[in-house]
Amino acid sequence: EPEVTQTPSHQVTQMGQEVILRCVPISNHLYFYWYRQILGQKVEFLVSFYNNEISEKSEIFDDQFSVERPDGSNFTLKIRSTKLEDSAMYFCASRADRAIGGYTFGSGTRLTVV
Amino acid sequence: KNEVEQSPQNLTAQEGEFITINCSYSVGISALHWLQQHPGGGIVSLFMLSSGKKKHGRLIATINIQEKHSSLHITASHPRDSAVYICAVEVGGSQGNLIFGKGTKLSVKP
Numbered sequence: 001e002p003e004v005t006q007t008p009s010h011q012v013t014q015m016g017q018e019v020i021l022r023c024v025p026i027s028n029h030l031y032f033y034w035y036r037q038i039l040g041q042k043v044e045f046l047v048s049f050y051n052n053e054i055s056e057k058s059e060i061f062d063d064q065f066s067v068e069r070p071d072g073s074n075f076t077l078k079i080r081s082t083k084l085e086d087s088a089m090y091f092c093a094s095r096a097d098r099a100i101g102g103y104t105f106g107s108g109t110r111l112t113v114v
Numbered sequence: 115k116n117e118v119e120q121s122p123q124n125l126t127a128q129e130g131e132f133i134t135i136n137c138s139y140s141v142g143i144s145a146l147h148w149l150q151q152h153p154g155g156g157i158v159s160l161f162m163l164s165s166g167k168k169k170h171g172r173l174i175a176t177i178n179i180q181e182k183h184s185s186l187h188i189t190a191s192h193p194r195d196s197a198v199y200i201c202a203v204e205v206g207g208s209q210g211n212l213i214f215g216k217g218t219k220l221s222v223k224p
Contacts, residue, residue, distance in 0.1 A: 031210055043157075043200070043214040055209040089155050095210065102147065105157040109177075 002026040006092050013113055015082050021109045023075045029104070031095045032075045034067065036060070036088040037108075044053030049075065070080070080111045083110035117141050118215040120201050124220045129186045133188040138200030140182065144206045148175050148186050150216065151198040160186070160199075191222045 005024040013019050030081050034046040047057040047067055052068065066081045075094075079086055094107040119138045127133055137146070148160040155187040161168050163184065164183040168175050172191075177184040186194055198219050 028128040033211060035212070036157075043202070043212075045211040048209045048211045050209065056210075056211055058140045091157060092135070093157075094144075102162040104159065105149075107154075107156045109154070 003029055004090055004092055004104050006052075006090075006109050008109060009107065009111045011112070013111070015084060015113055019079050019082055019111065019112070020029035021077045021079075021092075022091050023077070025042060025075055025092065025094035026096070026104055027073070029094035029096045029101075031055075031097075032069070033093040033095075033103070034077045035093065037092045038085075038088045046077070046090075048052070054103065060113055066114055079111075084113050087113045115159045116216075117213050118201055119153050120199075120202055120215040120218050122218060123216065124219045124221075126223065127191050129192060129222055131191050131193075131222075133191050133220065133222075135199050135201075135220070137184045137186070137188045137215060138182060139184075139203050139213075140203075141203065141213070142206040143203040144208075146177055147202045147204070147212060148184075149200040151200055153197070157200070184198050188220075191220075193222045193224050196221050222224060 007022045010068050031048040036042045047061045048055045066078045069075050089108045089110050091108045093103045095101040095103050121136045145164045150158045163177040172189045173186040200217045200219040201215040
């Protein structure tokens with residue numbers, strides 16, 4: 001069964017450093033998403049991406065965040081200057097079609113900012 | 115304000131019991147999703163519903179659009195069903211992003 005692959009599975013970074021979280025969505029999927037889950041809290045939407053551009057973003061997705069799909073396969077989330085409160089599990093998801101398709105989630109990247 | 119409410123928050127059942135998890139939402143939606151999150155954190159999509167009822171194995175999901183309510187049922191529960199079950203909605207007119215409930219932690223004892 002096709003999978004969404006996320007790397008790394010766990011990243012520890014110093015506050016103020018930049019991190020890039022990587023995702024490889026399913027190859028024929030068209031819609032891509034990043035979500036995050038702070039420990040013990042519910043999953044929150046960050047950003048959606050379609051047709052090589054951001055289609056929607058939440059209030060959380062401020063100027064320190066950016067997304068890219070540089071080569072048609074990878075989908076990356078960059079956090080420019082990490083803060084302690086960015087520590088969370090970050091999930092990438094993709095779907096083929098909004099009308100009929102469910103989501104396929106990656107296994108997540110646990111980001112710890114120290 | 116929570117746009118998606120789930121109940122109960124925690125549920126302990128004996129193996130073989132019939133389980134129901136409820137979800138209510140307050141926004142107009144285009145679809146509702148039931149997801150399963152395992153202790154390691156991974157999320158698996160179980161159902162996408164816009165009306166009626168769906169069944170997959172021992173899992174059944176129903177939705178009542180007028181009442182803004184959905185239920186997930188597990189028949190003949192098994193310890194391997196132990197997980198967090200999450201209700202999430204796609205807001206009508208959005209680009210498919212999900213608003214999540216807090217989840218229901220299910221533990222099935224042998």
